[in-house]
Amino acid sequence: MVANTELQRVELSGWRTGLANLLGKENRAWWASRRWLVQSVVWTVVVNGLVALLLLAQPAAARMSGGTEPTGPELLITGVTMLFQFGAFALAAGAIILVQDAILGERQLGVTEWILSKPVSRPAYVLSKLLAHGLGILVILVGLQGALGYGLLWLLTGEQLPLLPYLVGMAGLAVHTLFYLALTLMMGVLTANRRTLLGVSLAVLLGGMFLVMNLARFLGTFAQLTPWWLNNVLPAAILGQPLPLPIWLSIGSTALLSILCVAVTLAKFERLEF
Amino acid sequence: MQPSNSLVIETRNLSKAYKEVQALKDLTLSVQQHSIFGFLGPNGAGKTTTMKLLLGLIRPTSGGGTIFGQDIVRDSVAIRSRVGYLPQQPRFGDGMSARETLNFTARFFFSGPGPKIEARVDEMLELAGLQDKADRPVNGFSGGERQRLGLALAQVNYPDLLILDEPAAALDPIGRHEVLQVMERLRAHTTIFYSTHLLDDVQQVSDTVAILNHGELVAQGPIEVLLAGGDKPVYTLSLRGDTRRALASVEALPWVSSVHEAAHNGVVTWDIGVTDDRAAEAQLLRHVLADEALTVVEFSRKKFELEEVFLNIVEGGKDGR
Numbered sequence: 001m002v003a004n005t006e007l008q009r010v011e012l013s014g015w016r017t018g019l020a021n022l023l024g025k026e027n028r029a030w031w032a033s034r035r036w037l038v039q040s041v042v043w044t045v046v047v048n049g050l051v052a053l054l055l056l057a058q059p060a061a062a063r064m065s066g067g068t069e070p071t072g073p074e075l076l077i078t079g080v081t082m083l084f085q086f087g088a089f090a091l092a093a094g095a096i097i098l099v100q101d102a103i104l105g106e107r108q109l110g111v112t113e114w115i116l117s118k119p120v121s122r123p124a125y126v127l128s129k130l131l132a133h134g135l136g137i138l139v140i141l142v143g144l145q146g147a148l149g150y151g152l153l154w155l156l157t158g159e160q161l162p163l164l165p166y167l168v169g170m171a172g173l174a175v176h177t178l179f180y181l182a183l184t185l186m187m188g189v190l191t192a193n194r195r196t197l198l199g200v201s202l203a204v205l206l207g208g209m210f211l212v213m214n215l216a217r218f219l220g221t222f223a224q225l226t227p228w229w230l231n232n233v234l235p236a237a238i239l240g241q242p243l244p245l246p247i248w249l250s251i252g253s254t255a256l257l258s259i260l261c262v263a264v265t266l267a268k269f270e271r272l273e274f
Numbered sequence: 275m276q277p278s279n280s281l282v283i284e285t286r287n288l289s290k291a292y293k294e295v296q297a298l299k300d301l302t303l304s305v306q307q308h309s310i311f312g313f314l315g316p317n318g319a320g321k322t323t324t325m326k327l328l329l330g331l332i333r334p335t336s337g338g339g340t341i342f343g344q345d346i347v348r349d350s351v352a353i354r355s356r357v358g359y360l361p362q363q364p365r366f367g368d369g370m371s372a373r374e375t376l377n378f379t380a381r382f383f384f385s386g387p388g389p390k391i392e393a394r395v396d397e398m399l400e401l402a403g404l405q406d407k408a409d410r411p412v413n414g415f416s417g418g419e420r421q422r423l424g425l426a427l428a429q430v431n432y433p434d435l436l437i438l439d440e441p442a443a444a445l446d447p448i449g450r451h452e453v454l455q456v457m458e459r460l461r462a463h464t465t466i467f468y469s470t471h472l473l474d475d476v477q478q479v480s481d482t483v484a485i486l487n488h489g490e491l492v493a494q495g496p497i498e499v500l501l502a503g504g505d506k507p508v509y510t511l512s513l514r515g516d517t518r519r520a521l522a523s524v525e526a527l528p529w530v531s532s533v534h535e536a537a538h539n540g541v542v543t544w545d546i547g548v549t550d551d552r553a554a555e556a557q558l559l560r561h562v563l564a565d566e567a568l569t570v571v572e573f574s575r576k577k578f579e580l581e582e583v584f585l586n587i588v589e590g591g592k593d594g595r
Contacts (some may be wrong), residue, residue, distance in 0.1 A: 007384045021381045110365035118382040119355035244538040
């Protein structure tokens with residue numbers, strides 16, 4: 001067709017072909033709509049709301065029962081455990097729910113077929129989902145909740161946590177949450193069934209935690225290199241308590257597992273038919 | 275720029291099998307530049323499978339093909355940068371308006387300048403007749419509006435090849451007519467490869483037709499040739515008088531393969547199938563006129579309706595199975 005010569009053609013750029021446009025669309029869905037606001041409110045209530053409730057309820061309950069009120073450091077331990085153990089679990093479940101439709105939903109609706117009929121490389125499609133959702137999850141679910149949690153713990157316990165271990169803990173929380181993002185995207189490619197996707201992803205989250213909690217002594221060092229162990233030991237790492245393995249090893253191995261999930265997603269998506 | 279007579283699509287023994295099902299078998303097809311190529315076949319014949327193979331959405335089990343001389347598997351992204359595609363049931367990104375969808379699509383092909391892209395988007399909205407609905411979410415569009423938007427989206431990049439899967443299926447008669455007009459208008463600039471089950475539409479706009487049945491190509495050629503009976507032409511003779519002797523003598527001609535007789539109001543009509551078109555053209559009428567007891571009312575080469583050709587081929591295929 002005779003093209004308008006004033007329009008500049010996009011140059012094909014191998015695996016990156018179409019990435020910028022797709023990333024723009026996915027980012028707009030996060031940041032140019034109310035999604036960021038809704039997600040910020042929801043996860044603040046779920047994570048920091050519960051931490052605040054616990055920190056306020058514990059001294060009140062002690063007063064009412066005539067017992068000794070917990071000290072600031074004791075409350076801090078409770079708060080950090082709640083924020084990083086329950087928080088890690090809740091944010092992982094959040095990542096699964098948020099991302100379940102990213103690939104599978106579009107596949108089922110025929111949107112992926114339509115997008116891939118344009119000059120778009122398949123890796124670009126997968127990476128646009130990973131990067132855009134990864135950014136949204138890192139900023140809203142991890143960054144915002146971590147920052148609010150730091151302030152909240154300081155405010156309600158009167159104790160300030162050392163910043164560096166807290167940042168290491170947040171890095172662990174980020175890697176843990178991103179692992180479930182990568183896992184859910186991978187499931188969106190491996191199965192065409194939403195129930196299977198949710199079932200497997202949630203089973204990995206819950207079943208893994210159960211296994212590590214109950215079978216850690218049998219699994220040995222292997223258990224300490226899993227995301228479920230990371231979920232368990234983040235509070236201890238932040239509070240400076242001794243750990244059998246340095247925390248960066250658990251963070252690194254979870255990051256490697258996430259990369260493995262992304263590699264499987266890319267390889268399988270390359271062979272999918274629409 | 276391609277030479278004027280070059281092939282845009284060329285496939286060789288293109289095949290696709292899903293487990294036990296052979297969706298497409300040894301398809302060898304050529305589509306000339308600037309043609310409107312109608313791809314016909316009953317449901318499940320393999321039309322959509324072929325289109326998806328051409329676009330790299332699925333991979334061939336065996337065989338292969340080229341578009342613009344580029345391999346449909348290896349060079350798929352490059353091919354798609356010059357192609358516009360309308361899927362059978364168009365679905366676009368959730369929550370986006372028609373304008374946003376067009377803008378998003380345009381940006382796969384054009385990096386700028388922004389105002390020129392916006393102008394192209396407006397042009398396409400006008401073409402689709404969706405200016406007044408430009409900012410409404412596409413989710414709420416009717417089937418026809420979705421189809422018109424899909425057609426506009428397929429053209430946004432000034433494609434060298436349009437692949438349209440049932441482009442008029444969801445449209446009312448006016449919408450269908452408009453689509454056919456758009457296709458006619460685009461013929462000068464692009465090649466159109468489209469599937470349909472609306473045979474009237476094919477007869478109106480297509481210059482070349484291929485018929486697919488049970489995953490196999492059963493006919494391919496210029497539409498005039500197919501409508502003229504392809505390699506099995508039929509001549510029609512309408513006669514008055516006693517036809518018995520002439521019928522026996524026509525049936526005895528070596529290049530006559532069949533004669534079907536029908537009578538109406540004293541006029542007998544023969545549909546004479548022939549195997550040698552030249553001999554029939556030169557000798558058939560002369561042969562009949564030799565019988566002085568007969569008056570020839572009409573003599574012509576039979577022009578088939580596409581539906582007739584289609585049913586003959588498709589049902590013949592069924593019988594042959």
